[in-house]
Amino acid sequence: MSAPRYLIDTNVFIGLEDHAEVAPVFSSLLQLASRHSVGVFVHEAAIDDIRRDKNEERRRVSLSKIKKFPVIKKTTGIDQAALEVRFGRIRKPNDLVDATLLHALDMGVVDFLVTEDQGLHERAERVSPTFGARVLYVADAVSLLQTTYEAIDVVFPAVVEVEAHTLPQDDPIFESLRSDYDGFDIWWRERCVKPMRKCWVVMEDRRIAGLVVRKDEKPAETDASLPGEKILKICTFKVRPESRGVKLGELLLKQVLWYAQTNRYDVVYLTTFPSQKTLISLLEYYGFEHTHDNGNGEIVYEKSLSRSHLQPDPAASLFDLARRNYPRFATGEGVTAYAIPIQEDFHEILFPELIPPKSQMSLFAEVGSQRPGNTIRKVYLCRAPAMITQPGALLFFYKGKSDGFPSQAITTIGIFEEMTFATSTEELRRLAGGRSVYSDVQLRMMNATEKRPVKVINFLLAAHLEPPMSLDDLQTSNVFAERPPQSIKNLAPSQQISVLQRGSFGFAI
Incomplete structure (x- = not known):
């Protein structure tokens, strides 16, 4: 199994207006990468770009800084037209460098690209959400390394x-x-x-x-x-x-x-x-x-912010409709819904804000004493046989029998974005991308193979049910039959509404 590789754009450490702001987090990136044997590379195309700098002194300093990193060589035979088909229009030399970096990422030569260039992030997002999640800002790259390799010590921010x-x-x-x-x-x-x-x-x-x-x-x-x-x-x-x-x-x-x-x-x-x-x-x-x-x-x-029911728009996917109107989402006729069973350990990883606080302490106490929080874009990993194909479908996460509260209840609603398959641990690392909250040990234990691939489900966190909908209520409302589902289960429109009626979202469902 190969060690992960991070490709860094030159703007991460040179050519920025305020070096003092970037240096500490960049140092953290290098320290974490070194500690966990994660490779950090630069690309030959970026070096060519530096050599075009007309400021001789700045060019000399930049080239001296970049020498300490191993270099990813350019791929022969890839012309600008081919890059434009995959990564969008190339208008100037910097665009060609950007597309070349993305090509190295797309080929799997590296696992993640780290850049502060917003345009480069946008190019990657246009390829696909999964691909875009592999392009990281420096702070997010540090966060991913901490979560992946130092998960025991990491507490989600509050x-x-x-x-x-x-x-x-x-x-x-x-x-x-x-x-x-x-x-x-x-x-x-x-x-x-x-x-x-x-x-x-x-x-x-x-x-x-x-x-x-x-x-x-x-x-x-x-x-x-x-x-x-x-x-x-x-x-x-x-x-x-x-x-x-x-x-x-x-x-x-x-x-x-x-x-x-x-x-x-x-x-x-x-x-x-x-x-x-x-x-x-x-x-x-x-x-x-x-x-x-x-x-x-x-x-x-x-x-x-509207409080009315969000009506589907024929010109847009349900997912795009949901993200633009976030935190509202479309429901009812034409919107598919699924119950997704999730074990307690993974539920706490994905939704740490639902872990009951152990104590109430001052703002400046240790962060671990606070109720943790998390972001909007998330990824869930499983091997359920069901396929989810409709962007914008509703995902109802059902927490199974647990030691902690709640137990056996639907707690959370997500908005489905995209599903992909990982057939190796290396591919799983890449597909989980910058949204991952799983440690490297957990990813390796999933043992993704071609015969037993792991499903990678990207989604938006839409809402939590307060209070969660218990198994008794789910059975009484005919959302579940006598037993809760052991795998992803498609819900009928009436079952979808039965769950949604238990929530208070600030808009009509």
């Missing part, structure tokens, strides 16, 4: 609600906020501390890794342009520079959208600078629209 005055002003995250906004300290004291404004924070190592500050607004006092009486403004949406990536931003956005939908807001919006490309891509993926600019160099992104 979203905690606090008041602004309780946060220490010497926390490093405030330094980056001060550099972004003139007069930040005055604004923070007058607009956040004095009114004790509510915030959500994510803690890592007793420091703030992510911060959201929220504010209720009325139509007469808002910068939002979409219609609505109840408006939620996200005044601050900040992830600490060394923690930037998809996962923490997605975790915070999930908190914002679940809160706004449940509490019947009409509009949620925020302002950001055009340079925040990762945040903008995340917002657009989940249905935010760039409505206007505010005159301060910022752009305004807004999202309408």
